[in-house]
Amino acid sequence: MDWVIEARNLVVGAGGTPISGPATLRASRGEIVVIAGPNGAGKTSLLRALAGLADHVEGYYHIRGTPAYIPQSDMLLPWKTLGDNIAFPLLVRGTPRREAWRRVEGVAGLLGLKPHLSKYPREASGGTRRKASVARGLVVGADVLLLDEPFAGLDVAAKGALLEGLRRLAGEGITMVLVTHDLLLASRIADRILVLLPPPRGLSAEYSLRGLGKAERYGVAEEVVELITREGGF
Amino acid sequence: MGQQGAAREAIAYTLALAVILGVWQAAASYSHLLPGVPQALSFLYDNLGQAGWDTLITLENTVAGFTIAVILALALAWAAMLGGLVEETVKAFNVVVQSVSVLVWSLLFLIVYGFTSRLPAMSVAAATAFPIMLSGTLKGFELSRAEYGELSRMLGLSKTQEFAHILAPGSLPFLVASARSALGAALRISVVAEAFGASGGIGYRLWLYYELHNYEGFMAWALLLVTLMLVLDKLVLERVEAWGRRWTG
Numbered sequence: 001m002d003w004v005i006e007a008r009n010l011v012v013g014a015g016g017t018p019i020s021g022p023a024t025l026r027a028s029r030g031e032i033v034v035i036a037g038p039n040g041a042g043k044t045s046l047l048r049a050l051a052g053l054a055d056h057v058e059g060y061y062h063i064r065g066t067p068a069y070i071p072q073s074d075m076l077l078p079w080k081t082l083g084d085n086i087a088f089p090l091l092v093r094g095t096p097r098r099e100a101w102r103r104v105e106g107v108a109g110l111l112g113l114k115p116h117l118s119k120y121p122r123e124a125s126g127g128t129r130r131k132a133s134v135a136r137g138l139v140v141g142a143d144v145l146l147l148d149e150p151f152a153g154l155d156v157a158a159k160g161a162l163l164e165g166l167r168r169l170a171g172e173g174i175t176m177v178l179v180t181h182d183l184l185l186a187s188r189i190a191d192r193i194l195v196l197l198p199p200p201r202g203l204s205a206e207y208s209l210r211g212l213g214k215a216e217r218y219g220v221a222e223e224v225v226e227l228i229t230r231e232g233g234f
Numbered sequence: 235m236g237q238q239g240a241a242r243e244a245i246a247y248t249l250a251l252a253v254i255l256g257v258w259q260a261a262a263s264y265s266h267l268l269p270g271v272p273q274a275l276s277f278l279y280d281n282l283g284q285a286g287w288d289t290l291i292t293l294e295n296t297v298a299g300f301t302i303a304v305i306l307a308l309a310l311a312w313a314a315m316l317g318g319l320v321e322e323t324v325k326a327f328n329v330v331v332q333s334v335s336v337l338v339w340s341l342l343f344l345i346v347y348g349f350t351s352r353l354p355a356m357s358v359a360a361a362t363a364f365p366i367m368l369s370g371t372l373k374g375f376e377l378s379r380a381e382y383g384e385l386s387r388m389l390g391l392s393k394t395q396e397f398a399h400i401l402a403p404g405s406l407p408f409l410v411a412s413a414r415s416a417l418g419a420a421l422r423i424s425v426v427a428e429a430f431g432a433s434g435g436i437g438y439r440l441w442l443y444y445e446l447h448n449y450e451g452f453m454a455w456a457l458l459l460v461t462l463m464l465v466l467d468k469l470v471l472e473r474v475e476a477w478g479r480r481w482t483g
């Protein structure tokens with residue numbers, strides 16, 4: 001099997017102590033891997049490590065292709081329109097404007113963003129901004145998306161729309177690691193759910209949802225919630 | 235600002251002006267030295283040509299000094315981005331410059347450049363505007379970095395790209411806000427240096443009229459200076475600041 005994402009005993013550290021892991025995980029092309037866990041378990045740290053943004057990383061990890069990290073906050077530049085924000089990674093790499101715009105419109109179409117491209121971030125809703133943030137990750141031709149709580153703060157409709165957008169991207173062969181607390185929602189598109197606990201426990205449980213129906217998926221989500229509640233220390 | 239807000243602001247300024255002129259007029263009726271408002275206004279009207287020249291000189295001094303300050307502040311803020319000792323030194327330098335009194339700057343530059351030169355007024359304006367500009371720029375850079383530093387890393391921007399695309403636009407609101415107060419301060423302070431020297435300008439004329447016991451002239455030029463300040467702030471600086479903040483909030 002050719003893994004798009006592979007990590008073995010990945011441990012992220014800060015100030016000399018481990019803050020995330022150990023994590024051993026694999027994902028194949030087009031797979032959606034959901035990571036859940038209590039606050040402070042190290043989910044964000046794990047994603048940043050996979051994105052190559054963490055400073056102290058031990059263990060082995062490899063990503064086949066171009067990863068894009070979609071941070072917990074949008075990090076859209078408020079002085080650029082959503083379209084220019086999405087085009088930004090291309091333009092700084094020297095892609096000609098015309099070609100950049102062609103690709104921006106491509107990913108915008110995929111996520112239903114086209115009517116919003118000329119808006120400034122403050123004029124767009126939270127859900128639209130989130131999608132723009134995802135689009136900015138995708139536009140460089142990323143084939144791996146590392147998403148940190150993309151549903152946080154979105155209303156039901158926006159969550160649904162983003163979920164559909166992500167499902168469509170997976171259909172196009174884009175591999176995703178999705179960190180979320182919204183397990184009922186994530187279970188609708190997850191191929192697998194992994195539970196991350198604080199070090200030294202790390203990635204501790206794995207549930208496969210492939211081929212399951214809606215009700216069974218919710219059942220798995222409930223099970224994961226129970227596990228996190230039990231292990232989360234409350 | 236809406237139309238209603240603008241109207242209210244105009245009324246507020248008119249009221250404030252009326253109060254100040256009223257107090258002045260009242261004081262004038264008790265003092266045999268202080269001229270009344272009408273006398274000062276008519277003196278100004280009779281000497282409009284002179285007023286125009288002085289205004290021009292003062293504006294030139296101020297703007298020249300301000301421009302030097304902006305260039306210096308940007309250069310040093312850019313250097314401070316290197317971090318470490320350089321950053322600490324730039325900040326310390328700023329505090330030191332800030333703690334030198336205007337009186338000292340004025341006399342110092344007069345000693346250096348001579349009494350008939352316009353350089354002292356320009357330099358004092360620069361020395362006043364500089365710390366304000368540098369503080370604002372440093373703050374803008376720091377906040378933009380805190381907010382968008384991760385994005386620069388995610389996209390692998392070079393230092394130059396980070397500056398051009400993130401730090402410069404990100405700190406623009408801080409830049410224009412500090413430019414507004416720096417230019418105002420430069421104008422108020424440059425006239426002090428003009429007063430000590432002999433190279434013309436509103437400050438020079440204020441001092442001259444005072445020495446000649448021409449108090450009508452003195453009050454007229456004081457009025458001129460206030461008007462210049464207000465016009466500059468309301469018609470130019472405020473608009474520039476609003477432009478720099480257009481995407482915030």
Ligand SMILES: Nc1ncnc2c1ncn2[C@@H]1O[C@H](COP(=O)(O)OP(=O)(O)OP(=O)(O)O)[C@@H](O)[C@H]1O
Binds near residue numbers: 015038041043044045
């Ligand atoms: N730079 C850092 N230095 C020291 N500790 C850090 C640093 N970054 C994160 N941590 C710590 O590492 C732990 C994991 O943080 P992380 O943000 O990865 O958790 P998380 O699982 O994403 O939590 P949440 O669900 O709240 O987003 C936390 O205890 C956090 O305080």
Ligand SMILES: [Mg+2]
Binds near residue numbers: 044148
């Ligand atoms: Mg997190």
